[in-house]
Amino acid sequence: MSQENILEVKNLVMHFGGIKALNDVTFDIKRGSVSALIGPNGAGKTTVFNCLTGFYKATGGSIMLHAGGKSTSVVKVLGQKFSAADFTSPVRLIERIKYKMFGGSHLVNRAGLARTFQNIRLFKEMSVVENLLVAQHMLANRSMVSGILNTASFKKAEEEALQRAFYWLEVVHLTEFSNRLAGELSYGQQRRLEIARAMCTNPEIICLDEPAAGLNPSETEALASMIRVLRDNHNTTVLLIEHDMGMVMNISDYIVVLDHGEVIAKGGPDDIKTNPKVIAAYLGAEEGEEVSL
Amino acid sequence: MSQQTKGINIVSALKDTVIAGLLSLIIFGPVVGVLLDGYDFTFQGADVAFIVSIVMAGRFAISIFSQTEFGEAFLYRQATKDDGVVVTAPGYKSRMRFIIPIMIVVGLLVPFIASKYVLTVVILGLIYVLLGLGLNIVVGLAGLLDLGFVGFYAIGAYGLALGYENLGLGFWSMLPLAAIMAAVAGAILGFPVLRMHGDYLAIVTLGFGEIIRLVLTNWTSFTHGPNGISAPLPTLFGLEFKRRSREGTPFHEFFGLPYDSAYKYIFIYLILLLVVLAVLYIKHRLTRMPIGRAWEALREDEIACRSLGLNHVLVKLSAFMLGASTGGLAGVFFATYQGFVNPSSFTFFESALILAIVVLGGMGSTIGVVIAAFVLTVLPEMLREFADYRVLMFGILMVVMMVWKPRGLVRVTRTGFATRKGSAK
Ligand SMILES: Nc1ncnc2c1ncn2[C@@H]1O[C@H](COP(=O)(O)OP(=O)(O)OP(=O)(O)O)[C@@H](O)[C@H]1O
Ligand SMILES: [Mg+2]
Numbered sequence: 001m002s003q004e005n006i007l008e009v010k011n012l013v014m015h016f017g018g019i020k021a022l023n024d025v026t027f028d029i030k031r032g033s034v035s036a037l038i039g040p041n042g043a044g045k046t047t048v049f050n051c052l053t054g055f056y057k058a059t060g061g062s063i064m065l066h067a068g069g070k071s072t073s074v075v076k077v078l079g080q081k082f083s084a085a086d087f088t089s090p091v092r093l094i095e096r097i098k099y100k101m102f103g104g105s106h107l108v109n110r111a112g113l114a115r116t117f118q119n120i121r122l123f124k125e126m127s128v129v130e131n132l133l134v135a136q137h138m139l140a141n142r143s144m145v146s147g148i149l150n151t152a153s154f155k156k157a158e159e160e161a162l163q164r165a166f167y168w169l170e171v172v173h174l175t176e177f178s179n180r181l182a183g184e185l186s187y188g189q190q191r192r193l194e195i196a197r198a199m200c201t202n203p204e205i206i207c208l209d210e211p212a213a214g215l216n217p218s219e220t221e222a223l224a225s226m227i228r229v230l231r232d233n234h235n236t237t238v239l240l241i242e243h244d245m246g247m248v249m250n251i252s253d254y255i256v257v258l259d260h261g262e263v264i265a266k267g268g269p270d271d272i273k274t275n276p277k278v279i280a281a282y283l284g285a286e287e288g289e290e291v292s293l
Numbered sequence: 294m295s296q297q298t299k300g301i302n303i304v305s306a307l308k309d310t311v312i313a314g315l316l317s318l319i320i321f322g323p324v325v326g327v328l329l330d331g332y333d334f335t336f337q338g339a340d341v342a343f344i345v346s347i348v349m350a351g352r353f354a355i356s357i358f359s360q361t362e363f364g365e366a367f368l369y370r371q372a373t374k375d376d377g378v379v380v381t382a383p384g385y386k387s388r389m390r391f392i393i394p395i396m397i398v399v400g401l402l403v404p405f406i407a408s409k410y411v412l413t414v415v416i417l418g419l420i421y422v423l424l425g426l427g428l429n430i431v432v433g434l435a436g437l438l439d440l441g442f443v444g445f446y447a448i449g450a451y452g453l454a455l456g457y458e459n460l461g462l463g464f465w466s467m468l469p470l471a472a473i474m475a476a477v478a479g480a481i482l483g484f485p486v487l488r489m490h491g492d493y494l495a496i497v498t499l500g501f502g503e504i505i506r507l508v509l510t511n512w513t514s515f516t517h518g519p520n521g522i523s524a525p526l527p528t529l530f531g532l533e534f535k536r537r538s539r540e541g542t543p544f545h546e547f548f549g550l551p552y553d554s555a556y557k558y559i560f561i562y563l564i565l566l567l568v569v570l571a572v573l574y575i576k577h578r579l580t581r582m583p584i585g586r587a588w589e590a591l592r593e594d595e596i597a598c599r600s601l602g603l604n605h606v607l608v609k610l611s612a613f614m615l616g617a618s619t620g621g622l623a624g625v626f627f628a629t630y631q632g633f634v635n636p637s638s639f640t641f642f643e644s645a646l647i648l649a650i651v652v653l654g655g656m657g658s659t660i661g662v663v664i665a666a667f668v669l670t671v672l673p674e675m676l677r678e679f680a681d682y683r684v685l686m687f688g689i690l691m692v693v694m695m696v697w698k699p700r701g702l703v704r705v706t707r708t709g710f711a712t713r714k715g716s717a718k
Contacts, residue, residue, distance in 0.1 A: 053600060055596070055599075055600075102604065102606075102607075104599065104604065104605075104606075105599045105600065106598075106599050106600075106601075106602045106603055106604045106605070107602075109599075109600060109601060109602035110602045114600070114601075115600050117596075117597070117600075121594050121596060121597040121600075122593075122594070122597070123589070123590045123593035123594055123597065124593060124594075125378045125589075125593060126586075126589060126590065126593060126707065127380045127707050127709065127710075129710045130586055130590075130707065131590075133583070133586055134583075134586050134587060134590040134598070134601065134603075135601045136583075137583050137586075137587050137601065137602065137603050138602045138603075140583040141583070142582075142583050142584060144582075144584070147578060147579075147581075147582035147583070147584070148574075148575055148578045148579075148582075150578065162710060162713055163713055163714075163715055163716045164715070164716070165715070166712065166713040166714065166715030167715035167716055168715075169715065170715050175712060175715075178709075178710065178712055179380045179382070179383065179709035179710065180380065181378060181380060181707075197601070198600075198601075201601055201602055
């Protein structure tokens with residue numbers, strides 16, 4: 001795919017009743033980049049992620065994902081309300097009904113976007129390997145008959161899934177914990193497992209919501225190098241939300257700063273570091289006042 | 294815990310006793326004490342006093358026991374016991390594996406050694422095993438609370454009876470058809486509801502079970518209402534198990550045996566045993582297949598599942614339909630075993646009983662469900678003298694289980710996987 005941007009967000013608006021969580025958010029993410037979405041608490045970062053991944057239906061705007069050789073409109077696959085124009089074109093009507101009945105956030109993942117959660121969401125009472133096997137559901141041999149008869153092709157598919165699972169366990173340094181329950185792992189290990197699980201769906205872009213929260217400095221260091229591995233060795237675009245400025249400035253190629261649901265700045269780390277609006281938003285200072293980040 | 298008052302505090306024990314006594318007076322006073330006699334009533338004070346004194350004595354004993362050193366240690370063990378899920382080592386083989394062939398052999402021998410009465414009880418037990426396994430897929434694996442499972446059971450049972458009466462379909466054609474019918478009913482019910490959260494599903498399924506029962510009761514022109522309807526027996530390659538057959542020779546004449554009504558039960562038992570074994574095997578496989586893992590993952594965290602590309606509605610629906618079809622199968626066996634069905638067999642109490650089997654057995658545990666199904670159906674049959682106290686014993690059993698093993702009889706294990714080198718393709 002030659003398209004330069006993997007993700008294009010235009011005029012994204014998200015309202016919860018009277019709360020305007022996002023007003024007119026626009027940004028593009030370049031293929032193969034590590035980008036960061038930063039901003040003070042409550043700025044709307046997680047809300048952006050939830051819109052991107054289809055957990056919230058955006059109130060307005062468009063989100064285009066260019067992955068897997070095609071372009072997907074995230075808003076559309078969630079199922080939209082019928083409009084008058086649908087009834088003039090049967091093709092559009094059928095498509096609309098299809099997405100209304102079978103659409104949802106899972107289609108966003110199938111289109112090539114994976115995510116992790118700010119409050120870790122693992123399958124706590126399943127083993128670490130099983131967490132990774134569930135993530136490969138769409139790649140697995142799901143035929144009931146061959147599974148029940150345990151045919152050779154089923155065994156082969158399961159073995160491949162296990163190989164992939166152990167590959168990712170190796171990448172996130174969890175091989176020795178493969179047969180532990182996910183809920184028994186330490187916080188840092190759980191965060192890494194969640195990343196491995198998201199990667200098992202073979203995404204082209206992965207969105208990490210505060211991956212370094214609760215990690216100690218050496219774990220954060222390891223995480224940063226892991227994120228580079230994801231980009232360099234697996235051609236995965238990374239978009240992350242992070243409060244650890246050291247890490248953000250260190251690994252990001254591109255940074256989008258959000259405050260009160262609006263993009264106040266975007267650009268490379270050096271631009272952002274010196275941007276007075278950003279400094280003001282973070283430190284609550286008046287614009288123009290001298291503060292260093 | 295203070296050091297000096299290590300002894301037994303009688304006052305607090307007495308306080309507990311009085312409170313328990315008052316509560317039981319409130320409950321049993323009107324229930325046991327007031328005996329209606331026409332438009333009048335008599336007051337049976339002695340009965341109430343007897344029951345209340347039993348409750349008070351019991352409460353006093355428990356209070357004293359929990360204050361002794363032994364009692365304290367016991368409570369501590371109960372409170373801190375680790376009863377969670379365990380992952381077995383890779384390549385682990387249970388030491389109890391030899392049980393499986395023994396159970397199969399015993400199962401095959403039962404009809405030839407047991408009396409006809411015992412056989413009918415065991416058949417009933419197996420029917421509940423089937424029901425328990427079906428609901429275990431829905432509740433235990435997929436985590437969907439289904440309070441109207443009896444609806445699918447009724448569809449299977451009435452499917453056989455009505456299919457025979459209206460279309461002339463026999464046991465063998467209705468067995469798969471009933472499973473399909475129940476699955477379709479599950480799909481129609483589930484598709485709109487499974488998008489919602491758990492509580493709605495419980496309410497809707499509860500309603501579904503009641504609607505099915507009310508339709509069966511009130512649509513008299515089709516279902517014969519409360520009078521019920523007779524259901525056919527299975528045939529062995531066209532040989533019937535009746536004393537006299539309208540067409541063809543019955544089973545006993547064909548083999549030159551004297552007529553014995555036990556033959557039909559033996560036959561039903563053997564088919565049922567095969568079906569139960571097949572369902573057990575399928576369930577065992579399912580937990581090792583992508584779909585089974587997806588069900589459990591969905592029970593753990595639905596949002597995470599969606600973020601991994603699983604269509605949560607369809608995954609839930611597959612569990613719901615598979616569970617329903619197992620219920621339908623059980624219904625067919627129930628109808629053919631009774632030879633007659635009527636709506637009173639499909640009340641909410643039945644749904645609650647099946648749910649109790651799943652909960653007692655341990656959510657998601659297969660062996661636990663088999664044991665619980667037999668305990669809850671065979672035991673009441675064996676203890677006929679106490680039939681009046683069946684629900685009471687049921688309640689006591691539930692309370693004891695909640696204290697002793699809150700996660701069910703058998704603790705759930707997960708299979709471990711041997712470490713591999715790992716490769717990404
Ligand atoms: N489901 C919801 N319903 C109502 N309001 C919501 C919802 N989700 C988010 N909000 C509101 O939107 C705003 C942005 O929240 P969001 O979680 O996106 O912040 P954030 O930037 O991720 O903050 P943090 O850094 O603390 O994670 C907050 O005011 C929050 O209260
Ligand atoms: Mg957040």
